[in-house]
Each structure stands twice: as structure tokens, then as C-alpha cells.
Amino acid sequence: MNVKRYLPILQWAPQYGRSQASSDLVAAVIVTVMLIPQSLAYALLAGLPAQVGLYASILPLVVYAIFGTSRTLSVGPVAVASLMTAAALAPLAEAGSPEYIAGAILLAIMSGLMLTMMGILRLGFLANFLSHPVISGFVTASGIVIAASQLKHIFGVQASGQNLLTIGQSLMLSISDTNLSTLIVGTGALLFLVFARKYLKPLLLLAGVAARAAEIITKTAPILAVLATTLVAWQFRLDLQGVRLVGVVPSGLPELTMPSMDWGLWRQLAVSALLISVVGFVESVSVGQTLAAKRRQRIDPDQELIGLGTANLGAGFSGGMPVTGGFSRSVVNFDAGAETPAAGAYTAVGIALATLFLTPAIAYLPQATLAATIIIAVTTLIDLPALGRTWRYSRPDFGAMLATILLTLAHSVEAGIIAGVALSIGLFLYRTSRPHSAVVGRVPGTEHFRNVLRHDVQLCPKVTFLRVDESLYFANARFLEETVMDLVIRKPELKDLVLVCPAVNLVDASALESLEAINERLRDAGVCLHLSEVKGPVMDRLKNTELISHLSGQVFLSTYEAWQTLTGTLVSLKKTA
Secondary structure (H helix, E strand, O other), rough: OOOOOOOOOHHHHOOOHHHHHHHHHHHHHHHHHHHHHHHHHHHHEEEHHHHHHHHOOOHHHHHHHHHOOOOOEEOOOOHHHHHHHHHHHHOOOOOOOOOHHHHHHHHHHHHHHHHHHHOOOOHHHHHHOOOOOHHHHHHHHHHHHHHOOOHHHHOOOOOOOOHHHHHHHHHHHHHHOOOOHHHHHHHHHHHHHHHHHHHHHHHHHHHOOHHHHHHHHHOOOHHHHHHHHHHHHHHHHHHOOOOOOOOOOOOOOOOOOOOOOHHHHHHHHHHHHHHHHHHHHHHHHHHHHHHHHHOOOOOOOHHHHHHHHHHHHHHOOOOOOOOOHHHHHHHHHHOOOOOHHHHHHHHHHHHHHHHHOOHHHOOOOOOHHHHHHHHHHHOOOOOHHHHHHHHHHHHHHHHEEEEHHHHHHHHHHHHHHHHHHHHHHHHHHHHHHOOEEEEEEEEOOOOOOOOOOOOOEEOOOOEEEEEEEEEOOOHHHHHHOOOOOOOOOOOOOOOEEEEOOOOOEEOOOOHHHHHHHHHHHHHHHOOOOEOOOHHHHHHHHHHOHHHHHOOOOEEEEEHHHHHHHHHHOOOEEEOOO
8 A cells, every 4th residue: 555645744744844844834824814814704604603713724734734635725614615514504503502513513524524435435536527617606606695694794783594585685674773883894894805905916016015925915904904803893892882793712722522423413414514525625626736737736636535534524523614725725825835735734833823822802803804804705706707608608508507506596505506416417418418420521632531511521422431429328329329320311322331439438338239239220221330440448348249240341440441441432522511
């Protein structure tokens, strides 16, 4: 067994030096400053006490540094996973209750077990069942729902709901109870963060600040909002004016926590845990691969499953919530110069120190500030123009994307992602069940063959070359039979039919039987069946079958070889249709 495959730390730790340590420490300080308000905010988004977000940002980061393969991915609570956690637990218990917290811990542990087992079994490919339009639609809709869910904190009202419709209805009923002080704090924080995102970097550059430093300062603007509003809330006792504060946050490091042994609860949370696992994995791998490519590095998707799985186990056993790789934090970590996963471990130390010594100050942090932080953070997730781009390129993919968005907005995140996956698989099966095929002819003076409907090509009435542009399996085997027999009926002078197979990567048992049936029917009709350009792995499986032994024609290495052998003298010219 290759130990380094399962313990990537053994690959980089032996060469770890002072220069790498200094770069990682600088990155860790910057990410720590950014992660503290995010951890608090995402815990509240998930319906959990603020300290749970801090707990989920300590041990998981250390564990990922040991088992993860990305040098710059920053693991911790993220917006989408927090929303999915809240959606999974809301029907089971009241937000913030001991039962609710126990459910979040169990979700983290179940997600960790699922991801780890998938990694051990090398099932990273399963994430490919989530098509990009579906993921894009789901993330966009989740961003809208998350932003809408935080408006209650901006206005200082009571509101609830798990989708856009119920959230909107609840807000409309309670809008008259808006707390003016809360609105001022929340709107002020929101406007400052918008200003910082759009104008702070250009202003810093005009002031002579280096580009990298200006970028990092801009990314850490939320901590300035946190500090300013916390001081204001403390100085003016805003809690007495109805402004909701984070409140007392227990200081000290998290204790070892064991999951609930209520097997009924395990069954209730199984689907949600799986969805959180898969969506989190896809997001993490996408971010990790993007950042790794910039430095000509690579990540191992299967080992990433183990890294994220063990990180979630660490979160669960330390009283945290489900975690995954965060885009904004990872980009900041990358831009700050992190060179190894040790930067994440150093960040965990910073969060631990904050948990030990800064929690008294956190008590005066307005929830409206955290809500503004979340709203600004999730705006990067919303990509409505993607609908137009997808519509112009592929109407079926647009349909899957739109259905995912609408169901997520109108029903729930689980319904949205499940429907999106189902539609993606359904669309794939539909497309491949009717594979594209084309009668091809020879481009004059060359060894190339092209579609007779698109090019001027040479043809022979007694020989037809049919190119099949899809792998052959149970869903399209019957369609191929019908295509071939229709072609034979339309060409009574036909003597040879060549199936051109450069795009055929698989022939399953059902397709094999169909090919055997085609061979027999063509033989009865006085037509020989030939194959050309069959790929090696496909031929390896076919060569010992009855199809090859009973084939009425030949197997040609190339289509041009089949043309030379079967056509003889050229007899016709096909014009462009």
C-alpha cells in the first residue's frame, strides 16, 4: 500500500522549509481575520449558535492539512452547505436547540463517513453526475435564498421559511415591526461592504498601495465592518434599543462530541447528508483544481474525498457543522501566498486563539452585520446571465438549469438538486438513445470522409458508409437497428454497408446483440456488414464474440482501406445539400 497516497502530508512535509513557513504564516493571519466573521455568520445561517462556526474552523483545517491534496484550499463552513444544513434540520427541531445542534453534528459525521468511504472506494467520478448547468442553477438559486433569508436580520424582524416564497411572505407580514436601529446598522454595514468591494481596491492603488496588498485588504473588509459595528453596539448599548447581538459566546476550545445513536435520525438525515457531501465535494474540487492549475500543480479527486471526509469527521467530533472548501477563502489564501496545506493548520491555531480570548468582544457583534457579510458573500454565487448563455447553446441544458433554480426557490434545496440530477441523467439518456449518425463519403483526392449533407464527396451506390457518433449501449441499440434497416430499404442496390466507428468507445451486451441481429438481417437481404476504425479496447472485447466470427463482411483498419477494397471505380459525385 502506498502510504503517501493516503497521507499527502508525507509528500510535502519532508521538504518544508523556512521560506514556505513564512509564506504560510502570512497567509494564515490574513485568512484567520477573514474566517472569523464568516464562521460566525455561516453558523447563524445554519440556525446554530455562533461558536459552532468557530469550532468547525479549528480541527477540520488541521485534519485537511494531513489528508488533503490541495496546497491552497481553505476548508470551513460555507454558505451553500450552511443553507442545506438548515433546510435538513428545520423540520426536525427548533433552531439553536440541543436537538438541532445534535442534528448538525450528526450531519457532519455522516457526511464525513460518506465522503471517506467514497474516497477509499475511488468513487470521485460520481460527482460527474452533477452537470455544470445544474450546479450553476443550484448555486444561483441557493445564493438568492440565502440573501433573502438574511433580510430579517437587516430589518430586525421575526421571519422564517425554507424557500423564497415562504421567506418573502413572512417578511411582508413582519415588515411593519422593523427596528430602526437594526436597519441603520445592517444597511450601513451592507453599504460599506458594497463600497469596499467596488471602490476600495482602486482607491488603495491610487494611494500607492501595492496591488497584492490592496487586493488582500479589500478581501478582509468584513472584519472592519465587524470591528466598527461591535464598538458602536458596545458604546451605545444597542441591545437596549432592540438590536439583536450575537450574545455570549462560550470561550475555550471545543470538547470531544459523540454523535447521536438515534438510528431513526440517521435515516432521516441520510439523503441530506449525501447531498451536502456531493455538492460540497464538487465545489471543493472545482476550486482546488482551478487554483492548482495556476501553479502547475494537481489534486487527486479521490484523495480529496478522503481529505474532506476526515475534515467533516473532525468537525462532527469537535462539535462543529458540515464543512467544505470555500471559494472566497481559498482565493484569499492563494493570493496571500500560501504554499502548503500547513497554512490551514496555522489558520486553525488563529481561530483557536480567537475562541479562547476574543469571545467576550464577539458578544457585542450585531447579527445585522453578519447578515450583511453573508449577503455580500453570496452575491458572487448568483449568476443569472448563465441562463441566457445556456439557452443560446443548449435548450435541454437550459431546461434542467431552470428547473433546478425554480424548484430550489419555490420548494427546497433538496428538491432542486435532486430534480437537477434526475433531469441531467434523463437528458443524457435521451440524447444518447438517439445517437447522431451520418452517411459519409470520400472527400475527393484525400483519405478523409465527411457527411454527404455537408460536403461535396464521392459515393458508390453499392457501398454505404454509416458513421456512428456515439457509444452503443442498451438505450440506443434498437435505434441503430432501425437506422440501418431504414437505410437498406431506401437503397435497393446496396451490397455493402460499413459501420464507421471512431466515436464508439463502448459496445455493451445489448448493443452486441443488436449488431448480431443487424448482421443476420443484412445477410438475409444480400448485404454484407463491415466495420471500420474500431478502437482497440472495443475490438478486444468483440474479437471473441459470435459477431466477429459470423460477420458477413470484414473489419477494416481505416475507412479509406474499406473504400479502396469495396468501391473499385468511382461512379458518382454528391453535391452539397
